């Protein structure tokens with residue numbers, strides 16, 4: 484047989500997922516001096532993963548990164564298979580028949596648990612659900628969030644928590660020209676929420692958010708940020724942390740928080756409170772109707788050395804009445820049938836991207852992005868991460884077990900036999916154009932389709948017209 488990676492026998496790589504780590508993997512593969520065919524599989528009919536369904540609608544500039552991904556998708560040896568769920572519609576075993584290597588880059592779609600009483604009450608949601616809902620993710624379009632009460636609580640102080648807080652605190656005027664899903668804008672226009680509490684278990688020097696994101700709270704039209712100056716007192720270890728040059732963003736956060744103290748008397752109708760060194764102890768339904776109405780919060784103290792301080796409860800508790808709560812304590816990956824998975828940490832076990840643990844090595848299987856390393860870092864973090872994985876794949880080229888049926892014609896025939904209505908990149912461009920057209924009519928960059936069947940029907944009818 485001809486060598487893999489040549490005109491006679493191109494290296495055939497399947498990439499599972501279509502978010503940043505998937506596209507950076509494709510980009511890195513195309514940079515190699517080999518002939519490579521890439522097939523990208525995505526369970527939804529539309530590409531770009533968390534860029535479309537995670538990045539906040541009012542952070543439009545961040546989404547421009549898709550222009551780079553579009554370029555990769557235009558490569559002649561790139562094919563997109565949307566609406567195909569690997570592990571469900573098509574097994575890993577089936578996938579391997581048509582490819583020499585597979586990169587799993589499908590991100591982390593679930594969430595971590597708090598593990599406290601009342602977490603499952605009505606009105607207690609994960610931030611991930613809310614984010615997917617306001618971003619028009621088809622699987623979350625029917626979720627309902629009761630915004631009729633006045634107080635919302637958000638647990639966690641990462642950038643997702645700040646995204647959720649900002650969406651709750653912004654006015655409709657501030658959101659209406661974004662690509663927020665129409666159902667979310669409608670619900671938010673009726674929101675009664677006036678107070679949003681963002682609760683961090685550690686101190687202001689350890690908060691996980693980044694400076695650009697916290698600064699925005701000083702610039703909202705109708706919401707004052709509330710920072711208690713007493714909570715900005717730092718212990719010696721935290722002061723040391725902020726003096727460390729590698730913690731420059733944390734120092735910037737701290738300066739911004741000090742600046743926000745001045746804005747607490749802005750007198751705007753909505754308030755966003757930032758609490759530090761506090762943890763949720765229990766979520767309660769005092770009335771007994773199965774709906775959250777208060778949360779017990781415990782005061783924390785920090786312990787440990789500078790750089791690795793942890794929090795522990797002091798026993799001092801306070802009650803906060805609230806009608807809705809969002810747990811924003813991190814995303815979590817989920818496994819795929821037939822693939823190694825470390826359920827303890829929610830990642831595919833790997834060695835620099837090669838799937839395997841101490842006992843198994845899965846030849847020809849690789850992983851990149853959040854499902855490889857856990858849900859950390861910004862979009863750009865996925866580029867070097869994907870490059871590392873691709874480097875390992877290319878090092879292995881001589882030991883890969885070639886796919887038995889190295890042909891897209893055979894792959895497509897198989898998908899058709901299984902009645903899988905897959906979506907090509909050209910099909911996605913039809914949806915893209917229609918969304919932009921619908922958006923123009925209402926002054927938004929796009930009005931997203933939110934229903935999978937509606938997308939498939941639209942593609943069919945648009946193609947019939949050509």
Ligand code: NAP
Pocket residue numbers: 538542596597638639640641642643644646683684685689690691692696762763811812813814858859860861
């Ligand atoms: P994250 O940055 O890891 O933040 C998680 C937060 O939850 C932290 O404040 C953490 O506190 C807290 N937490 C964890 N377990 C907890 C518990 N049991 N009780 C109370 N608090 C707990 O996660 P994320 O906000 O989901 O964001 C994921 C990644 O996406 C991050 O890298 C983020 O920067 C990125 N992202 C970026 C943007 C942007 O650039 N605009 C937007 C969204 C997301 P500790 O620090 O004490 O662990």
